[in-house]
Amino acid sequence: MKTTPKGLRLQIGIFGRRNAGKSSLLNALTRQQTSIVSPVPGTTTDPVEKPMEMLPLGPVLWIDTAGLEDSGALGRQRIEKSRRILDRADAAVLVVDADLWGDFEEGLLQELRGRKVPVVVAFNKSDVTPPQATVREKLSSQKIPCVDTVASTGQGVPELREALIGVVPDDFLRPPPLLADLVTPGELAVLVTPIDLEAPKGRLILPQVQAIRDLLDGDAICLVVKEHGLRAALERLTHPPA
Structure with missing residues (x-):
């Protein structure tokens, strides 16, 4: 999946x-030591993807960011x-120390909403101090999902994933079809796929893969041929393609 272009991934910023x-939450979400973790403030200097x-x-592309209230040059x-x-x-994902909700968090939340970026609030370190009930109620009244997490143990991470799935744009859950709306289930589609000197060695290019997957997801039958094999392929068919 690393070869998928960034523009085709759901990009999730952690702020x-x-x-x-x-960074600890990103490591828990990815189940890898993706970001360096340290008690020293400002450990993350550049966005980590x-x-x-x-x-x-x-x-998806997770993006861990430096603190937005940093100081100095x-x-x-x-x-x-x-x-x-x-x-x-x-x-x-707006990550908040469970008992620390102030003007900074409120301003960042409103900026995200103003940009129409769906957001989930993660009350981290909730094992130390639970989030304020008034803050939780306020977020609930604004229909903003919030999850209690403990990044160091992974507690609440599955719930955070589910909350994110619930807020992402529909286009990422149900992308518009490429070909499936033109070919009904059970119909045959013949894809002519040139393999020239500019084609990557040993694999198809992304648009070709996407077209094949879209047809298969629509329960169509897919026949892939090179341009000089089209006539022979059509002659062997007992029924014409869709």
Whole structure:
């Protein structure tokens, strides 16, 4: 899945204060040591990207960002890089120290909503201090999902994944068909696939793979031939293709 272009992946940004546990949460979500974790604030300096497959969403790109309340000259540069991720994000996780909800979190939440980026709030370190009931009620009244997590143990991570699946744009759950709306289940589609010098060795290019998968998902029958084999393939068919 690493070869899937970024533009075809659901890009999920992980935002919040420094040391809120963003990197630890990314490691728990990906089940890998993707980001460096340290108690020192500002450990994440540049956005860290991790592609993976997340069912039923398909290919996603997790993006761990530096704290958006960083300070100093370098801090401003880190903030600028993190804010660029806001422009790319299709969905967001707002990571909050469970008992720390202030103007910063409120402002970031409203900015995400203003950009129409679906967001899930992760109250991290909830084993130490539970989130404030008033904050939880306020988020619930705004129909913003919130999940209690403990990134260091993985607690709440499955629930966070489910919450994200529930808020992502429908296009990522039910992408528009490429060919399946033209070919009914059981019909035959013949795909003419040139293999020339510019084709990648040992594999098809992405649009060809997507077309084949779309037809198979629509229960169509798919026959793939090169251009010089089309006549021979058609002559062997007892019924014409769709």
